[in-house]
Amino acid sequence: MSPLARQVLAGLAGAAGGLLAAKVIFRPDVTFQEPPASAGIAKPVLPTRAAQILAFGQPSATVPSPLVYRNHVLEYDSARRVPKWVAEHLTKDMVKQQVANRKGVNFSPDPLIPTQFTSTNQDYWGSGWSRGHMAPAGNNKHCQDSMRDTFYLTNVVPQDIDNNGNYWNRLEIWVRGLTEQYQDVWVVSGPLWLPQDNKEIIAATAVDDSKPVDDSLKTTVKSEIGSKVESSESEHKQIRKVRPPRPSPKTVSYQVLGPNNVAVPTHLYKVVLVSDPMLDRPLLGAFVVPNIPVGNQHLSEFKVELGEVEKGVGVTFHPELDRKMVGDLCIQSGCNMQDYKEFQQFFWTRRLKSPWNLRNLERDWAEAMKKGVVNSELELVYNESKARLEEKELMKVEEKAVGAPAA
DNA sequence: CGGGATGAGGAT
DNA sequence: ATCCTCATCCCG
Numbered sequence: 560m561s562p563l564a565r566q567v568l569a570g571l572a573g574a575a576g577g578l579l580a581a582k583v584i585f586r587p588d589v590t591f592q593e594p595p596a597s598a599g600i601a602k603p604v605l606p607t608r609a610a611q612i613l614a615f616g617q618p619s620a621t622v623p624s625p626l627v628y629r630n631h632v633l634e635y636d637s638a639r640r641v642p643k644w645v646a647e648h649l650t651k652d653m654v655k656q657q658v659a660n661r662k663g664v665n666f667s668p669d670p671l672i673p674t675q676f677t678s679t680n681q682d683y684w685g686s687g688w689s690r691g692h693m694a695p696a697g698n699n700k701h702c703q704d705s706m707r708d709t710f711y712l713t714n715v716v717p718q719d720i721d722n723n724g725n726y727w728n729r730l731e732i733w734v735r736g737l738t739e740q741y742q743d744v745w746v747v748s749g750p751l752w753l754p755q756d757n758k759e760i761i762a763a764t765a766v767d768d769s770k771p772v773d774d775s776l777k778t779t780v781k782s783e784i785g786s787k788v789e790s791s792e793s794e795h796k797q798i799r800k801v802r803p804p805r806p807s808p809k810t811v812s813y814q815v816l817g818p819n820n821v822a823v824p825t826h827l828y829k830v831v832l833v834s835d836p837m838l839d840r841p842l843l844g845a846f847v848v849p850n851i852p853v854g855n856q857h858l859s860e861f862k863v864e865l866g867e868v869e870k871g872v873g874v875t876f877h878p879e880l881d882r883k884m885v886g887d888l889c890i891q892s893g894c895n896m897q898d899y900k901e902f903q904q905f906f907w908t909r910r911l912k913s914p915w916n917l918r919n920l921e922r923d924w925a926e927a928m929k930k931g932v933v934n935s936e937l938e939l940v941y942n943e944s945k946a947r948l949e950e951k952e953l954m955k956v957e958e959k960a961v962g963a964p965a966a
Numbered sequence: 967c968g969g970g971a972t973g974a975g976g977a978t
Numbered sequence: 979a980t981c982c983t984c985a986t987c988c989c990g
Contacts, residue, residue: 605967661968684971688969691968692968695967695968696968697968720970720989721990723968723969723978724967724968724990725967725968725990727968728968729970731967732967902967903990906968906990915987
């Protein structure tokens, strides 16, 4: 043992106490061996050395992988307090059932995660970010217990609330709908932290260097993918004349929430794989959506190569899938999600169906008109609710009229 | 469908 | 005194 190593171990012994030090110093299998000088069959000399380097044990995962639940499987990111990926398998029978709902189910810390690495509801409360399911609750209506599993915070990432309820929600509904056409649907969802667009950073610094950091972030935090639609090539060329690009000024930056520093992803991804007896090969689509409000863009706008998602997540998806034998889901199916206006009928119907009183009903109806989501079906719901409420209020008046003289 | 904010009441 | 659950009301 070299003097230096001895010194280090002595220092450790002083810090950790004699028992621990004795265990290490006198372990015969941790002694260093000189590599063989002669070239021959490789001896396991490196593992022995590695054992000494890792004398106190190899840094280990804090949580098993994968974590298995009733109807989804995931890998947890203990550093960011969110999942790395969440995998599901959907079928028509499973998605069609309606035995479970969200009532009485709340988000909660996952008991499988040590407190040191968990996130809590407090991290999200008042943060400005919503708790976005990766395995959606709506994919688990067939079983209340499996739906409850999806409310563990291991299945949740901080998500822009408009994105969550609108675009991402429509994407999830579209994926569920794929079970109508294809026998098996496999979905993997998760968060991404992508660097800011190179060119946009250059643009921001070129326009005005004295700009406060927050202002430049507002214009540059948009994703490589999300902003591709909006930015024009000519703008970039013009700016490049003003100032040549700096070498690769890319940065990944993200907000963290609450006492546990839950990481807010810049993007969310979804990898969709379908198979069916009617298909000669499985079909795959990979999508990356920026974690900001997204309007009516076609899903194809967010389609990416699977390899791009893998580079961002650091994993290989479906490693046993023969990629040469996989077709393009968007080419085959069109990737036509529900339009936003069409989608709004869902909650506007519900709102007009169960109003608290006439005043609320009239207010909601006026708002629905204003937003242009009214159709004949919605008008029918409105008229039925109105008639029902008016009758109810009439009953009340009659009851009072009958009861009053007696008193 | 997807979410949040608030306050009352109960448990610790 | 503080946390947690639940009911209620709200949003897109």
